[in-house]
Amino acid sequence: MTKIAAIVVAAGRGTRVAGAGRPKQYIDISGEMLLTRTLRPLLEHPRIDRCLVVVHRDNVALYEAAATALPRPGCEKLMPPALGGETRQQSVEAGLAALTDNPPDLVLIHDAARPFVTGAQLDALIGELEKTGASILASPLADTVKRALPQSQSIETTISRERLWRAETPQGFHFEDIRRAHAAARNSGRTDFTDDASIAEWAGMTVTLVDSGGGNTKITTAEDVAMAERHFATQAAMETCVGQGFDVHRFTDGDHVWLCGVKIAHSRGVEAHSDGDVALHALTDAILGAIGDGDIGIHFKNTDPRWRGASSDQFLLDAKRRVENCGGKIRHVDVTILAEAPKIGPHRQAMIDRLSALLDLPAHRIGLKATTTEGMGFTGRREGLAAMATATVVLPDVR
Numbered sequence: 001m002t003k004i005a006a007i008v009v010a011a012g013r014g015t016r017v018a019g020a021g022r023p024k025q026y027i028d029i030s031g032e033m034l035l036t037r038t039l040r041p042l043l044e045h046p047r048i049d050r051c052l053v054v055v056h057r058d059n060v061a062l063y064e065a066a067a068t069a070l071p072r073p074g075c076e077k078l079m080p081p082a083l084g085g086e087t088r089q090q091s092v093e094a095g096l097a098a099l100t101d102n103p104p105d106l107v108l109i110h111d112a113a114r115p116f117v118t119g120a121q122l123d124a125l126i127g128e129l130e131k132t133g134a135s136i137l138a139s140p141l142a143d144t145v146k147r148a149l150p151q152s153q154s155i156e157t158t159i160s161r162e163r164l165w166r167a168e169t170p171q172g173f174h175f176e177d178i179r180r181a182h183a184a185a186r187n188s189g190r191t192d193f194t195d196d197a198s199i200a201e202w203a204g205m206t207v208t209l210v211d212s213g214g215g216n217t218k219i220t221t222a223e224d225v226a227m228a229e230r231h232f233a234t235q236a237a238m239e240t241c242v243g244q245g246f247d248v249h250r251f252t253d254g255d256h257v258w259l260c261g262v263k264i265a266h267s268r269g270v271e272a273h274s275d276g277d278v279a280l281h282a283l284t285d286a287i288l289g290a291i292g293d294g295d296i297g298i299h300f301k302n303t304d305p306r307w308r309g310a311s312s313d314q315f316l317l318d319a320k321r322r323v324e325n326c327g328g329k330i331r332h333v334d335v336t337i338l339a340e341a342p343k344i345g346p347h348r349q350a351m352i353d354r355l356s357a358l359l360d361l362p363a364h365r366i367g368l369k370a371t372t373t374e375g376m377g378f379t380g381r382r383e384g385l386a387a388m389a390t391a392t393v394v395l396p397d398v399r
């Protein structure tokens with residue numbers, strides 16, 4: 001398995017936005033330090049093995065306070081901090097040096113002031129990085145860009161925004177490549193690079209852009225701090241609800257069954273008004289259960305000709321829409337299929353991929369298991385298929 005480490009650059013001394021007399025990465029954002037909030041999604045990501053923070057030597061105590069607030073488990077991935085240098089470039093190099101004893105294959109370099117990066121954005125970045133060896137999160141520029149005249153606020157020209165992107169972090173690289181590029185930049189006397197992609201470009205590497213889809217904002221102004229406060233305060237006011245669902249369909253003549261939206265060849269079919277996908281039916285009921293909104297039979301009557309032979313995808317998507325209409329979000333699902341046959345193993349990845357696409361959830365937030373019932377009961381006698389599911393949903397608790 002590819003070893004992936006993350007470096008968080010937190011050695012800056014900028015107190016411009018803080019007003020609290022401490023660097024901005026240590027200011028309180030709705031009850032938690034900015035650095036703590038930035039570390040969370042990295043430590044929670046299953047593909048990231050280690051995380052190292054580069055701090056200023058005068059701020060080690062503040063760093064310790066930020067690290068202590070991290071959840072366990074998760075914080076065991078956190079390495080002892082490295083001490084930064086005068087510039088961002090030197091601080092990143094100090095972080096890279098601290099990883100050389102046990103070097104990772106890939107390294108993600110991230111700014112301490114970007115607390116909003118999501119698991120899905122990290123998935124996308126790591127996926128691309130594994131293909132290309134050098135990739136960064138970025139957003140296509142939406143604003144029209146003007147260049148001012150020297151020493152003036154008058155417009156000299158309008159720059160076409162075509163092909164212009166705003167660079168974000170994390171920025172990911174093959175560890176040895178970026179370490180060599182940093183060393184070469186230092187040896188050549190260059191100290192003015194503002195991100196690691198520009199060092200990689202300077203060293204002749206090809207760096208690809210991964211569209212973050214927005215939201216991965218860097219906290220730089222007082223307005224950004226206020227926005228982050230609102231964001232995390234709203235998140236804190238969410239409550240977590242869990243729903244469960246169960247479904248059964250009887251076998252009948254046929255040559256396939258549907259499970260988790262995947263068509264599987266089988267010596268039997270199932271009796272059903274719809275396509276009879278027990279896994280999606282159980283999961284739909286689990287989601288409806290979490291928001292207290294009836295069940296699949298109430299919303300999709302099995303006497304309604306519209307749902308005859310219907311693909312069960314639409315029942316699941318309807319339940320997802322109902323969650324979103326409440327201002328909520330599905331965070332995790334877990335499905336268990338009970339059957340002697342067909343075998344689930346060969347289709348497991350296709351099922352996870354289908355659920356991931358339907359629910360817009362990364363694969364690490366999807367549980368999928370199958371069991372026989374050891375020849376006992378109706379599934380054991382091969383009379384039909386059954387599935388159980390749970391769904392975890394966050395909802396605004398002001399409902």
Ligand code: MG
Nearest residue numbers: 247248278281
């Ligand atoms: Mg059903």
